[in-house]
Amino acid sequence: MSVSEAFKILTYKHCVEILARYNIPLARGNIASSPEEAIKIAENIGYPVALKVLSPQIIHKTDAKVLKLGIRNESELISAYDEIIRNAMHYNPNAEIQGVLVQEMIEGVAEVIIGISQDIQFGPVILFGLGGIFVEILEDVSLRVPPITKYDAEEMIQEIKGYKLLEGFRGKPKADIKAIIDILLKVSNMACELRESILEMDLNPIIVREEGKGAYVVDVRMLFKENQ
Amino acid sequence: MNEGKNGRNLDPLFRPKSIAIIGASETGLYQAGILRNLLRYGYSGKIFPINPRREIVQGLKSYRKILDVEDDVDLAVIVIPRGFVLDILDQCEKKGVKAVVIITAGFGEADDYGKYLQKKIEEFAKKTGIIICGPNTAGFANIRENIPVIARLDPPPIPGNVAFVSQSGALMMALYGVFADKSVGLSFIASTGNQADLEISECMKYFVEDENTKVIAAFVEGFSKISNFMETADLALMKGKPIIILKVGRTKVGAAAALTHTGSLTGSDKVYDAVFKQKGIIRVDDVDELVDTAKVFSLFIDRIPEGDGIAVITQSGGLGSLTADLCGAYGLNLPELSGRTLERLLSLDELLTFGSLRNPADVRGEGTRAHMLPKVLEPFIDDEKYSYIVILLARPAIGEEDIETARTIVELSKNTTKPILVVWVGRKMPDSGGNLDSQPYRILEKNGVPVFHSPGACLKVLRHLISYVKFRKKRIGG
Numbered sequence: 001m002s003v004s005e006a007f008k009i010l011t012y013k014h015c016v017e018i019l020a021r022y023n024i025p026l027a028r029g030n031i032a033s034s035p036e037e038a039i040k041i042a043e044n045i046g047y048p049v050a051l052k053v054l055s056p057q058i059i060h061k062t063d064a065k066v067l068k069l070g071i072r073n074e075s076e077l078i079s080a081y082d083e084i085i086r087n088a089m090h091y092n093p094n095a096e097i098q099g100v101l102v103q104e105m106i107e108g109v110a111e112v113i114i115g116i117s118q119d120i121q122f123g124p125v126i127l128f129g130l131g132g133i134f135v136e137i138l139e140d141v142s143l144r145v146p147p148i149t150k151y152d153a154e155e156m157i158q159e160i161k162g163y164k165l166l167e168g169f170r171g172k173p174k175a176d177i178k179a180i181i182d183i184l185l186k187v188s189n190m191a192c193e194l195r196e197s198i199l200e201m202d203l204n205p206i207i208v209r210e211e212g213k214g215a216y217v218v219d220v221r222m223l224f225k226e227n228q
Numbered sequence: 229m230n231e232g233k234n235g236r237n238l239d240p241l242f243r244p245k246s247i248a249i250i251g252a253s254e255t256g257l258y259q260a261g262i263l264r265n266l267l268r269y270g271y272s273g274k275i276f277p278i279n280p281r282r283e284i285v286q287g288l289k290s291y292r293k294i295l296d297v298e299d300d301v302d303l304a305v306i307v308i309p310r311g312f313v314l315d316i317l318d319q320c321e322k323k324g325v326k327a328v329v330i331i332t333a334g335f336g337e338a339d340d341y342g343k344y345l346q347k348k349i350e351e352f353a354k355k356t357g358i359i360i361c362g363p364n365t366a367g368f369a370n371i372r373e374n375i376p377v378i379a380r381l382d383p384p385p386i387p388g389n390v391a392f393v394s395q396s397g398a399l400m401m402a403l404y405g406v407f408a409d410k411s412v413g414l415s416f417i418a419s420t421g422n423q424a425d426l427e428i429s430e431c432m433k434y435f436v437e438d439e440n441t442k443v444i445a446a447f448v449e450g451f452s453k454i455s456n457f458m459e460t461a462d463l464a465l466m467k468g469k470p471i472i473i474l475k476v477g478r479t480k481v482g483a484a485a486a487l488t489h490t491g492s493l494t495g496s497d498k499v500y501d502a503v504f505k506q507k508g509i510i511r512v513d514d515v516d517e518l519v520d521t522a523k524v525f526s527l528f529i530d531r532i533p534e535g536d537g538i539a540v541i542t543q544s545g546g547l548g549s550l551t552a553d554l555c556g557a558y559g560l561n562l563p564e565l566s567g568r569t570l571e572r573l574l575s576l577d578e579l580l581t582f583g584s585l586r587n588p589a590d591v592r593g594e595g596t597r598a599h600m601l602p603k604v605l606e607p608f609i610d611d612e613k614y615s616y617i618v619i620l621l622a623r624p625a626i627g628e629e630d631i632e633t634a635r636t637i638v639e640l641s642k643n644t645t646k647p648i649l650v651v652w653v654g655r656k657m658p659d660s661g662g663n664l665d666s667q668p669y670r671i672l673e674k675n676g677v678p679v680f681h682s683p684g685a686c687l688k689v690l691r692h693l694i695s696y697v698k699f700r701k702k703r704i705g706g
Contacts, residue, residue, distance in 0.1 A: 121499070125502070143498055144502050144506050145499065145502065145506060152506055
């Protein structure tokens with residue numbers, strides 16, 4: 001669904017507050033406004049970390065090269081910080097930079113996406129899919145209209161063609177499907193409560209760890225109605 | 229009218245005690261046809277033709293205007309040109325009419341004037357609370373109670389438990405014929421036309437609540453009262469009344485630039501698809517599938533098996549293989565033969581099994597002849613592993629010998645709770661003349677044995693039954 005009404009893109013900070021309100025697990029991290037702050041945060045959560053420039057004008061972080069993964073120590077962090085800020089300025093000289101997110105690196109067995117959009121007829125719709133090409137190229141996703149039940153959440157996950165990858169493919173451990181169900185139900189609850197204000201949301205990617213070890217949101221984007 | 233639109237009672241429309249036909253006449257498809265059908269099928273309420281130019285219409289006293297009728301009028305049917313409709317509606321309100329069917333076309337689907345008129349009708353319905361079906365509808369028929377507010381109803385209806393509702397009037401009429409050809413018993417048919425007021429999901433809800441209706445089939449272009457549709461779907465699932473929908477508009481509408489992946493991946497039809505899955509609605513892709521699915525649900529609604537095992541008995545190895553392939557593609561379960569069932573079948577020397585038999589069971593021509601069929605089917609009927617029995621025949625469905633085959637299958641079907649379905653590949657029309665109804669194909673069709681032209685058509689329907697039962701069991705608990 002396209003966004004036809006006036007909307008605003010929520011800041012990362014605001015998104016995190018909303019996710020916390022619904023108890024949706026998020027990768028640990030904090031926002032730095034200088035390399036010094038970034039070092040402190042990194043020491044706090046422990047290396048390796050990821051760095052991301054937060055700017056409402058930069059939607060696709062990979063395209064703009066404002067994302068650095070697997071930073072192992074302080075010196076790597078300092079140079080990475082500098083590099084991604086320069087890349088951001090180069091990508092869009094007018095970009096408003098709200099800070100640099102320093103985030104823990106989470107190793108998982110799969111990446112999934114969970115989202116919300118608004119349908120003209122049905123109101124909020126919840127989407128589930130595997131991350132990366134599965135969503136972008138193959139459009140291998142499932143949808144439901146909230147509120148959803150545990151059964152609906154299970155069926156949403158089983159319905160996608162890539163389900164096999166979550167079940168443990170070629171010796172890979174089985175992904176924590178219960179944790180995905182848990183997030184889907186929380187997102188359903190959120191979509192119902194925020195039905196008047198939220199236009200779209202992507203939790204993308206969500207890193208899913210092996211069975212029993214949880215799933216964590218690594219990036220989030222939310223669009224709200226302008227007047228909310 | 230304090231009741232919300234979701235909860236209003238549609239009895240005055242579908243079960244009127246009296247009907248006025250405004251514009252009734254001796255000729256004209258609707259002007260004459262509706263009155264003729266009400267008379268022909270013995271509508272038990274009062275009928276008032278309204279036509280200022282006639283004293284008598286089709287043998288009934290005609291009135292100048294509806295306000296001249298002394299008795300109460302529940303339902304008014306309007307078959308006059310669009311320019312007069314608003315004025316007639318005002319008269320209907322004064323008369324205390326509770327429901328109106330506007331057959332007349334040329335409203336929202338037509339020019340600006342038509343759109344203006346439709347807007348006025350919408351306002352009228354909101355203001356007065358009078359139920360309005362249409363405009364641009366072909367009407368409806370309450371078949372079990374002989375209330376055909378419809379211009380054509382041929383052949384005479386078979387009363388049954390399937391209600392069919394369509395926005396398109398032409399399609400309602402056409403599919404009525406298909407249902408009749410396939411001997412599907414109906415409770416209601418209805419068309420909602422331009423839906424100035426009455427919406428298709430309200431009809432569906434009425435049918436779900438109707439005690440004689442067990443299966444609801446619908447041709448849908450879109451729902452405008454979504455909350456009512458969702459409620460109806462929940463109610464239907466609870467009551468165990470399957471809703472089968474053929475919905476148009478699968479084509480993806482080009483979405484404008486979306487800012488999230490989720491935004492670009494959720495077109496409206498995909499959402500419909502998702503909602504149907506979520507609510508246990510059976511979505512079909514074509515008209516034959518709609519009618520066949522409705523038919524099979526209708527026949528077995530009180531005894532749909534809980535299990536999903538299918539036994540396939542085939543006359544032809546090739547047809548058996550095709551069926552096995554399709555079962556694989558549709559995710560259907562063909563349990564292998566074993567134990568006592570296998571022993572019993574292998575002991576039938578006539579089958580020339582040479583010691584092995586699988587599922588699909590190739591019993592050759594001999595095993596599918598009338599005198600052998602009971603012996604071949606009984607082991608499957610007795611085996612709990614099998615919930616459905618599909619017989620594959622590959623020969624002309626013509627002639628005395630296969631009349632006997634058909635009768636045998638009908639008998640077997642009557643004596644078991646397990647659904648028996650037949651796929652008959654081959655000629656079905658006799659050389660010339662002759663009574664079609666005496667042909668094997670028709671004998672099956674008319675006696676509660678669903679018969680299909682191809683394995684795919686049969687398996688699609690079975691897949692719908694099996695997934696409906698599973699879905700309902702999970703949600704409601706059987």
